[in-house]
Amino acid sequence: MPAHVSDPDDLALHGPRVLGFASPGRIADRYGLDRDEVEDRLLEHATRGWVTHTRFADSAGWSLTEAGRAEDERRMGAELELTGARDLVTEAHGRFVPLNRRFGKVCTDWQLRPTRTEPMAANDHTDWRWDERVLRALATLGRDLAAVTDPLARCLQRLDGYADRYAAALARVDHGERRWVDSPEVDSCHTVWIQLHEDLLATLGIERGQDA
Incomplete structure (x- = not known):
């Protein structure tokens, strides 16, 4: 059976929730x-x-209001009932939570390189052994992420692409483009990860921070 294709009207509302400050x-x-x-x-x-448009300097985008968040969660819940996917998404979220804790630790290790005198020292990326360990951990998390999202993508088309986008970002890191680990300005590993987390929370109607 092909994956369920969400209504474009629902996706137009859901997009700002998942992507944040988003353009059409x-x-x-x-x-x-x-x-x-x-x-x-x-x-x-x-x-x-349900949505509001805001402009900052040279950028502009849409975001959800509180009423819009409630409506989005109502629609996502209705989609789960329609497709019978609630148990599948709930299980995937349960598998994602421990991965999310690991991912947070790995991102911290990418940003900080503690020393004996400075436990919060910034990582200047001169210790290649340290960075290689972090990158290996990111690659392992990418494989674990695919194991979580692949079943979702076969059920709900809008949940497809996360693992591929994460892998694409990591490939750019492997070619020396370090900002593709955690920059919010590109489709980095961190950007893709937090979007998936927000997608799961919105789909299941869970408040951020309540699944820690």
């Missing part, structure tokens, strides 16, 4: 939608008080 083009690219259609649906959602 970014939402459209993530879910394979038409950019103009996404923009039209966002404008409709805005009239209902």
